[in-house]
Amino acid sequence: MSAFDSFPLGQPAFVTHVLDRAAHLRGNDEKLFALESHRDARAYVIYRDSLVAKQEPDGPRVLLRIDEALKFGANPGTIFLGLRDGAPIFGMGIAAAAVEKLLTGQEAVVTELRGMAMQGVVPPEQLSAIAMAKSMVTWHQRHGFCANCGTRTAMKEGGWKRECPNCKAEHFPRTDPVVIMLVTSGDKCLLGRQKQFPAGMYSCLAGFVEAAETIEDAVRREIFEESGIRCTDVNYYMTQPWPYPSSLMIGCTARATSEDIVVDRAELEDARWFDRAEATLMIKRQHPDGLAGPHPFAIAHHLLGRWVHGEDNAGA
Template identity: 80%
Template sequence: MTAFDSFPLGQPGFISHILDRAAHLRGDEEKLLALEAHPDARAYVVYRDSLVVRREATGPRALLGLNEARQLGANPGTIFLGLRQGAPVFGMGISPGAVEQLLTRDDAAVSELRGMAMQGVVPASELSAIAMAKSLVNWHQRHGYCANCGTRSAMKEGGWKRDCPNCKAEHFPRTDPVVIMLVTSGDKVLLGRQKHFLPGMYSCLAGFVEAAETIEDAVRREIFEESGVRCTDVNYYMTQPWPYPSSLMIGCTARALNEDIVVDRTELEDARWFDHAEAALMIRREHPDGLAGPHPFAIAHHLLGRWVKGSDRGHGGNP
């Protein structure tokens, strides 16, 4: 199975929904404790941008039993992600020291999530739950103290909240909105590349939505700041959760009003226009110069692939 099979057009990574979030259980500590003791309870163990996995004959297994996770060194605190066919699923963290111990074992590994997702090693159906675990574990690790008074805060509501025992402030996980845009001008599409991209890879431009800014304004601003291109006719396509550390990619299309490019070199290494034929070769990894589009697990691939298929062509970038 290739990445194109795992992430068909319109289905990037991290969007599947195998869990019932069962939010009504988060405030019931007795029920949560009972769920942790459930014989079918499972957990994803997150370390930075990686997962702790069991090495098995059929490949790495990311969903671990709770006792199994603890035996591998996972932290005792668990985050309730939801129910899968009635069985509870949790997210857990792990310390650097425990990870060092795992690196000496043959039956377990600490594997980088993005690489596993791109290679199809982790089933696409599990990626949404893993994204939840990664985002929440990361948030707790970075927000252990009250931002209001500096007192050590406590995990509450199954990990979906932190309370300050001193000033009584409540803290909740946040999701950062990011716009990602396919900009077209007739039969051409605007793509850029950042310095950390793989050689030859070009993708859609993107940027964070700022305070008190609409999605449409963010699209127009980011495109102009990074490329000098003015845009109109901004339209929404779809979203993709992106747990790096906890963003929501808002996929949009827009129509360019000019084609002259002035690259912001602090943001991009390059930006250029590609015609439809060239973009199609990049999507298929058949470009004669070795140029390539974004990977199918990313929403940028689906924005570009949709346009290449023709659903956006001749409509100024509109769906």
């Protein structure tokens, strides 16, 4: 099975849930300590946008025993992610110094998560739990001090809350909503590319939802700001958790009411209309000019693929 086959239409990365979050256990410190020492306890160790994996004959293993994670230098504080078939799963961070030491040996590797997922190295059914671990570890690393009084906060409830010992403020993980949309006009769709994209790649336009803004308004605003296109008939498709660092991609479709593109060069390198035949070749990686659509790892591929296969009639 190729990496492309790992994400069939409608199933991008990070959406296949295999964990019982078991939130009722988060407030029970005694139970959590017992779970952490359970023989079946496992952990994902996160370093920035990468995973620490143990080298084995058949390839890297990313789900580590707690003792393996600690041996590699992972921070002792664990984040309780939930239960998989009754076995406790945790997330753990690791310091840069420990990673540097790891890289001098042969027992472990530190590999970028996105690349591992896109290449099919990590089983798709593990990606949702990994996304949870990555988002939570990043949140703890970035929010160690109280936003109210500046005091160092403490991890509580299995890592799902930080509490200030001074002013008693409680701090919870945040998720940032992002709209990502395929805009169509008849038999054409609008795609754009950013400078950091791989050569020849075009994708759906996207942007953060602002304060006091509806999803529909965010779709219309972002499309107009980035491409100058006005649109209507906004419809919801599906969501994708996106742990970079912790967003929720809200997939939508919309119908254009204008076609004259005015690219915001601060946001996009290019934007253009593609007909259905050309978009099909881009998805198949068969475009004669080497143009390509987004990888099936991302929700943008599924928005485009759904339209290519005629399952979305927003542009009719």
